[in-house]
Amino acid sequence: MALRRILVVAVALTLAGCGYFHWHKDGADTAAFQRDSAECEQQAASGKWQDCMTGKGWLYDTRI
Numbered sequence: 001m002a003l004r005r006i007l008v009v010a011v012a013l014t015l016a017g018c019g020y021f022h023w024h025k026d027g028a029d030t031a032a033f034q035r036d037s038a039e040c041e042q043q044a045a046s047g048k049w050q051d052c053m054t055g056k057g058w059l060y061d062t063r064i
Contacts, residue, residue, distance in 0.1 A: 005041050008049070012037060025058045033058070 012034050023033060040052035050060070 005038065008037050008041055009034065022061055023053060023058045024061055025056075028058075 012030070025032065028036075036053060036056045036058065037049075040049050040056070044052040054060075
């Protein structure tokens with residue numbers, strides 16, 4: 001589980017460095033994404049991280 005958390009944070013930081021988010025939420029910044037992501041990692045059942053993020057108002061953008 002710790003490895004997964006590290007991976008999620010690493011991906012978030014990488015995306016922030018590229019200036020493009022695959023996940024977005026109106027009015028939210030990188031810190032908000034990281035905070036919500038960490039909460040979902042702790043609270044969500046295995047494999048339900050995306051559902052948790054969607055529930056917090058984050059939308060996944062499939063455009064690259």
